[in-house]
Amino acid sequence: MTDEPLAFLPPRHDHDACIADALDRAERLCADRGERLTELRRRVLELVWSGHAPQGAYDILDALGQTRGRVAPPTVYRALDFLQAQGLIHRIESLNAFIGCPAPERRHSGHFFICRRCRTAAELDARAIDRAIDREAGRLGFVIEQRTVELLGLCAPCREAEATAAPGPTGRA
Amino acid sequence: MTDEPLAFLPPRHDHDACIADALDRAERLCADRGERLTELRRRVLELVWSGHAPQGAYDILDALGQTRGRVAPPTVYRALDFLQAQGLIHRIESLNAFIGCPAPERRHSGHFFICRRCRTAAELDARAIDRAIDREAGRLGFVIEQRTVELLGLCAPCREAEATAAPGPTGRA
DNA sequence: ATCAAGAATGTTATTTTATAACATGCTGCC
DNA sequence: GGCAGCATGTTATAAAATAACATTCTTGAT
Ligand SMILES: [Zn+2]
Ligand SMILES: [Zn+2]
Ligand SMILES: [Zn+2]
Ligand SMILES: [Zn+2]
Numbered sequence: 001m002t003d004e005p006l007a008f009l010p011p012r013h014d015h016d017a018c019i020a021d022a023l024d025r026a027e028r029l030c031a032d033r034g035e036r037l038t039e040l041r042r043r044v045l046e047l048v049w050s051g052h053a054p055q056g057a058y059d060i061l062d063a064l065g066q067t068r069g070r071v072a073p074p075t076v077y078r079a080l081d082f083l084q085a086q087g088l089i090h091r092i093e094s095l096n097a098f099i100g101c102p103a104p105e106r107r108h109s110g111h112f113f114i115c116r117r118c119r120t121a122a123e124l125d126a127r128a129i130d131r132a133i134d135r136e137a138g139r140l141g142f143v144i145e146q147r148t149v150e151l152l153g154l155c156a157p158c159r160e161a162e163a164t165a166a167p168g169p170t171g172r173a
Numbered sequence: 174m175t176d177e178p179l180a181f182l183p184p185r186h187d188h189d190a191c192i193a194d195a196l197d198r199a200e201r202l203c204a205d206r207g208e209r210l211t212e213l214r215r216r217v218l219e220l221v222w223s224g225h226a227p228q229g230a231y232d233i234l235d236a237l238g239q240t241r242g243r244v245a246p247p248t249v250y251r252a253l254d255f256l257q258a259q260g261l262i263h264r265i266e267s268l269n270a271f272i273g274c275p276a277p278e279r280r281h282s283g284h285f286f287i288c289r290r291c292r293t294a295a296e297l298d299a300r301a302i303d304r305a306i307d308r309e310a311g312r313l314g315f316v317i318e319q320r321t322v323e324l325l326g327l328c329a330p331c332r333e334a335e336a337t338a339a340p341g342p343t344g345r346a
Numbered sequence: 347a348t349c350a351a352g353a354a355t356g357t358t359a360t361t362t363t364a365t366a367a368c369a370t371g372c373t374g375c376c
Numbered sequence: 377g378g379c380a381g382c383a384t385g386t387t388a389t390a391a392a393a394t395a396a397c398a399t400t401c402t403t404g405a406t
Contacts, residue, residue: 007313008313008315036354036402038354040354040355041354057391057392057393058392071356072356072358073392073393073394074355074356074393075355075356077392077393078355079355082354093266093267093321094266094319094321096391096392096393111306113309113310113313113315115315116318122313124313126305126306126309128305128308128309129302129305132299132302132305133299133302133322133324136284136286136297136299136301136302137324137326140180140181140286140295140329141328141332142181142286142295142324142326142327142328142329143326143327143332144286144324144325145325145326145327146267146325146326147323147324147325148266148267148321148322148323148324148325149306149321149322150266150320150321151306151310151315151317151319151320152317152319152320152321153310153315153317153318154315154316154318155313155314155315159314209373211384213384214383229363231362231363244385245385245386245387246363246364246365247364247365247366247384247385247386248384248385250363250364251383251384252384255383269362269363
């Protein structure tokens with residue numbers, strides 16, 4: 001198993017390898033499950049993986065439109081629904097957008113750290129967060145069916161970049 | 174200070190008291206801050222507090238339309254923006270809806286447990302969850318600016334109700 | 347090969363959610 | 377009273393998602 005790190009990747013990595021790996025694993029995963037990763041679904045998955053930033057449905061729709069002739073929203077949404085059902089992508093609720101899952105083999109809901117500056121999103125597998133949530137749910141007698149944990153802010157490189165650009169606390173206008 | 178419990182309330186409680194309390198505190202809080210809780214904003218807050226279920230912007234718009242003549246979306250969205258800026262309401266990203274905050278005096282982002290059956294949402298102040306998230310953020314060097322923690326599922330009463338209605342695992346079709 | 351059933355995609359229209367841009371009105375200060 | 381700033385009204389549009397129905401593709405049975 002490839003075991004992608006589930007964290008922020010260096011900004012200049014071999015992203016073609018990310019895409020190829022994601023598509024390969026999707027193929028295998030769907031084959032194993034007897035699901036059909038059609039040309040369209042595969043292409044939509046590829047577009048979701050075009051970067052490590054969440055992609056809006058209409059971004060994907062536009063990109064699809066480049067290669068295929070005019071595409072209508074349901075085409076994209078149905079593909080996204082399928083990919084989500086298979087755990088190949090996650091929906092980022094606070095952005096109305098979708099991002100590829102680096103670990104689709106095991107069903108889970110991720111914890112997303114999303115940089116508002118470079119728009120990179122990192123999916124973490126932080127058991128401690130889920131445990132803390134589960135403990136509260138237990139106290140309430142609440143049965144969790146769907147988790148949404150999304151943290152927006154600044155990643156380390158972008159924090160430094162902003163610190164450099166903006167005047168520090170000692171700086172005077 | 175009233176110290177509302179920040180959890181699921183009994184289904185049949187004195188909700189008029191909830192509303193009155195929320196409005197009173199909002200008045201005081203805005204007065205203290207030199208902000209203007211206008212008639213419109215007050216009314217929108219009241220409508221958000223019409224229950225313990227998150228309300229959509231257009232639900233509120235429709236309700237407003239009952240008393241005042243035709244109201245346009247910006248009217249409602251602007252009021253919601255203000256209330257959110259003052260911490261009087263929270264936005265539930267996964268539902269595109271808004272809910273009153275039971276503890277607006279201290280700025281925070283809540284943890285929401287939302288029942289898909291009765292639509293009741295409970296805001297918890299679970300430090301342990303934030304700590305677990307903070308620890309991961311620290312490891313990443315990520316600076317969190319906005320938190321979204323929303324758990325959808327079944328509250329205890331609704332879980333029992335569904336268990337009764339549906340056939341158990343021993344039941345045969 | 348033919349057919350039928352179900353799955354996937356195409357197509358058209360509409361709904362739901364949210365914002366842009368500009369006009370008008372209110373409030374407090376001088 | 378006039379003005380500055382904030383709040384609201386108004387019109388139009390953008391952005392995100394879905395409903396409903398038509399067509400095509402796949403697969404397996406005959
Ligand atoms: Zn990559
Ligand atoms: Zn960044
Ligand atoms: Zn109440
Ligand atoms: Zn419930």
